[in-house]
Amino acid sequence: MQPDDELARRRKKIIFGLIVSIFLIIALQLLWKYIHTGKLVLSSDESVSFVVTNKANEEVYAGDKNVTVSLPTGLYTITATNRTSSIQRQAVVKGNKTTEVRMLFPKESQLEPSLSLPVSNLFVNGGELLYRSTTSGRVIHISNNKTYSQPINRSYTSVVFTSTSTGYGLGTDGLLYHFNIATSKENVVRSLDSSLGIAIDVSPNGTTYVANGKGVYVLNSNDTLKKIYTSDFQTTPGLVAGNSSLALVGTTITTFEDAPVIAQTLEFISVDGKRIGSVEPTVSDSQNQEVGVAWSPDEKQVAITDVAGVSLYDSNLKKLTAVSTRPSTKPVWLSDHELVYSNESSIRKYNTTDELDSQFALMALDKSIQELVVDMSRDYLYAVVSMGDKTTTYRAPLKGQTLDQTSFRLAPYMPMLLSDECDVNYINTNGLSLLLLTDQESASLCQSTTQTTLQKYGLPTTIPIQTVL
Numbered sequence: 001m002q003p004d005d006e007l008a009r010r011r012k013k014i015i016f017g018l019i020v021s022i023f024l025i026i027a028l029q030l031l032w033k034y035i036h037t038g039k040l041v042l043s044s045d046e047s048v049s050f051v052v053t054n055k056a057n058e059e060v061y062a063g064d065k066n067v068t069v070s071l072p073t074g075l076y077t078i079t080a081t082n083r084t085s086s087i088q089r090q091a092v093v094k095g096n097k098t099t100e101v102r103m104l105f106p107k108e109s110q111l112e113p114s115l116s117l118p119v120s121n122l123f124v125n126g127g128e129l130l131y132r133s134t135t136s137g138r139v140i141h142i143s144n145n146k147t148y149s150q151p152i153n154r155s156y157t158s159v160v161f162t163s164t165s166t167g168y169g170l171g172t173d174g175l176l177y178h179f180n181i182a183t184s185k186e187n188v189v190r191s192l193d194s195s196l197g198i199a200i201d202v203s204p205n206g207t208t209y210v211a212n213g214k215g216v217y218v219l220n221s222n223d224t225l226k227k228i229y230t231s232d233f234q235t236t237p238g239l240v241a242g243n244s245s246l247a248l249v250g251t252t253i254t255t256f257e258d259a260p261v262i263a264q265t266l267e268f269i270s271v272d273g274k275r276i277g278s279v280e281p282t283v284s285d286s287q288n289q290e291v292g293v294a295w296s297p298d299e300k301q302v303a304i305t306d307v308a309g310v311s312l313y314d315s316n317l318k319k320l321t322a323v324s325t326r327p328s329t330k331p332v333w334l335s336d337h338e339l340v341y342s343n344e345s346s347i348r349k350y351n352t353t354d355e356l357d358s359q360f361a362l363m364a365l366d367k368s369i370q371e372l373v374v375d376m377s378r379d380y381l382y383a384v385v386s387m388g389d390k391t392t393t394y395r396a397p398l399k400g401q402t403l404d405q406t407s408f409r410l411a412p413y414m415p416m417l418l419s420d421e422c423d424v425n426y427i428n429t430n431g432l433s434l435l436l437l438t439d440q441e442s443a444s445l446c447q448s449t450t451q452t453t454l455q456k457y458g459l460p461t462t463i464p465i466q467t468v469l
Contacts, residue, residue, distance in 0.1 A: 038093040040069045040076065041100040048080040048103060068098075075355075078103065090323075090357040104359075111347075111361050111383060111394035113407040115142075116414035116425040117435075118391045119384050123161035124375035127430035130167070130181070132159040134391060139169065141181050146433045148468050151181045160202045168200050168208065168219075176200065176210070178223050191225045197236030203243050204297070207271070211239045211248065216269070228273035237267070242295040242302075245270050245315075249291055264291055266304065268317060277317040282308035292330030296339075301352065303331040303339055310341050312352065323350045323357055332372045332381070334398065340381060342369040347383060347396075361396055374398075390415070395428075404432055406460055413457060422446035424453075426463075433464040440469050 042050050043066040052061040052069065054076055061069050071093045079088050080103035091101045118134040129142040137155030142148055154177065156169035165182045174194035179186040189210075192198055196213035203209070208219040213236055216229040231237055231248055238249030248267040268276040281291045281304060292305035301320065302313050310323040310331060324343065331341035339350045345363040350356070363369065363385060370391075371384035380395040392411065397403070407428045416424040421442035425435045438446040447467065454461045 035095045036073050037070055038073055038095055039098040040071050040078075040091060040093055041098060042067050042069065042078060042080075042103070043100070044080055044103040046082055048082050050103075051079045051081075053077045053079075087359045087362075088357075089359070090355070092355045101356075111363065111396050112403045112428065113392060113411035113426070114380075114382065114395040114428045115393035116411070117393070117427075119393050120371070121159040121161070122371055122373045122382060122384055122393065123164070123167075124373060124380070124382055125164050126375065126377045126379065128164050129429060130161050130164060132156055132169070137172065139167070139179065139181070142427060142429060144430055146427050146429055146431065146464075146466065148427070148435055148466060151184045152179045152186060153184075154179075154186065158200075160200055160208075162202050162206055162208060168202075170198060170200070174198070187223060189219070189223045189225075191223075199236055199239040201239045201241040201246075203241040203271075204295075205243045207241065207243075209239055209241045209246055209271075211237050216246065216248065216273070218271070228271070229269050229275075231267065233265075233267075238291075240293040242299055243271075244299050245276060245295070247293040247302075249293075266291065266293065268302075279304060279313065279317060281306040290330065292328070292341075294331045294333060294339075296333050296336050296352075298336045300336070303333070303341070305329060305331055305341060310339075310350070312339075321355070324348065329369060329372065332374050334374060334378075334381070340372060340374075342372055342383070344368060347372070347381075363394075367392075404428055406432055406463070409459060410463075413459065416450075416453065418446065418449050418453060422449060424450050427466075431464075433466055436465060436467045438467060438469060443467055443469060 049064040051059060054060050055074055060071060073093050073095050075090060075092050077088060077090050078101055087103060089101055089103065091099050093099055119131045120134045121132040123130040127144040131140050133140055138150045139152045139159060141151055155172050157172060159167055159169040161167035166180050169177050169179060171177055176189040176192055176198050177186045178189060192212045199211040201209055210217045210219050214231045214233065215227050216231060217225040217227050219225055231250065233250030235251065240247040246269050250265045250267060264281050266279040266281055268278065270276060294303045300315055304311050304313065305328040307327045309325040310328045312320040312323060314320055326343045329342045331339055333339055337352045340360060341348055345367050346359060347361040347369065349358055349360040367385045367387045369383050370386050373382040375382065379399055380397055383394045385392050385394060407426065410426045414424065414426050418424060421439050423437040427433050427435050436446050436450060451461055
């Protein structure tokens with residue numbers, strides 16, 4: 001064989017090898033892309049613009065129509081904007097999978113007005129409501145037939161309810177009281193030192209726990225205490241109770257360059273007093289910053305809220321994911337896999353199975369959500385909302401119940417203070433009724449003035465009225 005022929009043969013082999021290598025590289029790239037690329041289907045029932053960002057907050061898509069986008073696997077945030085507002089959802093794109101995200105703009109009408117009264121520490125079981133009045137500090141009981149009563153003649157700074165008939169309240173004198181709504185009686189829990197501060201919470205299964213000083217106790221039904229743990233916090237820790245574990249919220253305040261520095265630690269212990277671990281939440285400069293903790297019903301996951309957002313942890317406190325990066329209130333669980341929380345005026349729902357975060361309901365921007373409560377019968381999600389010095393409680397049906405449209409007509413006018421002795425409110429629990437808070441001398445005038453005012457504003461005058469003296 002001539003040298004030129006040998007050289008040509010070698011060149012052909014090299015070229016062939018290069019071509020094969022190039023095809024292999026392309027094939028591997030295509031296979032990699034196939035395995036690590038999924039489709040994101042974006043749609044809405046109205047005219048919107050979409051913006052999709054990745055985990056690094058980099059924009060990967062922007063457009064103004066329903067579309068299917070091919071994206072690398074990972075977590076994405078979808079923002080949809082219509083003429084008046086924006087909503088966000090998160091979606092996980094999986095390899096060779098299609099993820100559909102339908103962006104719907106919920107209306108405030110999805111939240112039905114339920115109470116126009118000043119509410120805190122709300123407890124709901126079916127049509128029966130208990131709460132602490134933010135104006136008087138008294139415990140208020142609204143029965144299944146919408147009867148309003150103040151069964152305990154004492155003002156409390158905070159209250160927890162163990163059932164629809166019993167609970168505990170911290171009195172303005174610093175003492176802890178065990179009250180019974182059915183008998184209108186109360187007893188002091190005498191084994192506690194009120195000078196050391198008291199924190200109390202009730203687990204979902206009805207067990208009551210107390211933090212007093214550095215001690216953590218289980219409180220028995222006869223108001224005797226059993227110590228289960230001693231904390232290292234400088235002050236009485238806050239307390240959040242689950243069925244099998246507790247979270248102690250400890251705060252320390254130091255000074256740096258003449259400015260207060262707030263530090264908080266969440267210490268988790270089992271109900272028999274064994275330390276599980278701790279989490280360092282993010283807090284603001286405000287000493288009133290609230291850190292929220294809520295266990296899923298099966299207690300396999302725990303949600304923690306702070307100024308940095310909402311994060312999920314497993315039962316061993318290993319961080320699973322960051323659900324939201326906006327300041328949020330204490331979350332509640334609708335089921336083992338559905339978490340609800342609020343960002344200012346927005347109520348959001350996160351599904352841990354699909355890893356999808358979506359808007360559940362939306363309030364007006366001038367309203368701030370203070371509490372979220374799921375009733376014991378799992379019929380409604382209640383939201384205690386403030387707007388200036390006015391407090392309104394809304395509820396969202398969880399089982400497809402029909403909304404009472406009359407309550408929407410009443411809500412803008414209530415509470416209606418017709419005089420110092422005539423305060424008109426609505427109660428929308430087991431049906432709608434009006435509540436007149438008045439005195440014996442003014443009752444008749446209050447009733448007639450209420451009817452006249454309802455007619456003046458074109459509101460229904462046939463709604464049942466309850467007068468409380």
